[in-house]
Amino acid sequence: MNILIYPAPQLRQKAKAVKEIKESFYERTQEMLNLMYEAKGIGLAANQVGWMERVLVKDETGERTGERVFINPVILHQEGETLEEEGCLSLPGVFGKVIRSEKVVVAAYTLNGERLEIKAEDLSARVWQHEIDHLNGTLIIDKMTPASRLANSKRLKELEQAFREETSRVRTR
Numbered sequence: 001m002n003i004l005i006y007p008a009p010q011l012r013q014k015a016k017a018v019k020e021i022k023e024s025f026y027e028r029t030q031e032m033l034n035l036m037y038e039a040k041g042i043g044l045a046a047n048q049v050g051w052m053e054r055v056l057v058k059d060e061t062g063e064r065t066g067e068r069v070f071i072n073p074v075i076l077h078q079e080g081e082t083l084e085e086e087g088c089l090s091l092p093g094v095f096g097k098v099i100r101s102e103k104v105v106v107a108a109y110t111l112n113g114e115r116l117e118i119k120a121e122d123l124s125a126r127v128w129q130h131e132i133d134h135l136n137g138t139l140i141i142d143k144m145t146p147a148s149r150l151a152n153s154k155r156l157k158e159l160e161q162a163f164r165e166e167t168s169r170v171r172t173r
């Protein structure tokens with residue numbers, strides 16, 4: 001398992017709802033958490049590792065104290081608006097301002113199948129929206145202000161070029 005980098009096609013696909021929580025989910029989500037911590041991230045969606053189901057891990061503390069696994073997350077309510085800079089583990093070197101709701105209420109299932117309703121605000125609310133966007137195939141570059149998008153255009157071209165080179169290397173290997 002590794003973190004897919006833009007423009008990997010899985011990042012643009014919509015992840016499918018989980019119908020059954022399988023035993024293998026424990027190991028896979030633990031692996032996702034490890035990758036997330038290694039990369040100094042605070043959230044990771046399953047399709048970022050090529051797993052096309054609606055699963056995400058997050059830990060805003062970044063210190064293995066608030067780690068959580070969530071399945072089939074849905075935003076029930078959102079309010080307010082904030083504009084802050086955001087980055088993404090699948091878009092290394094890309095940072096831009098993204099408008100998000102200030103507060104959200106999210107419903108999601110735990111690995112034990114328990115349904116939770118979670119109120120979040122500020123950074124936590126931002127992470128929820130960012131990761132749920134991933135599960136829908138949406139990236140921060142789709143939501144950035146035009147100025148931020150422009151400021152990152154060179155870096156995006158570099159990532160696209162690197163991906164093309166990597167894909168052709170794999171093909172000819």
Ligand code: ZN
Nearest residue numbers: 087088089090
């Ligand atoms: Zn991301």
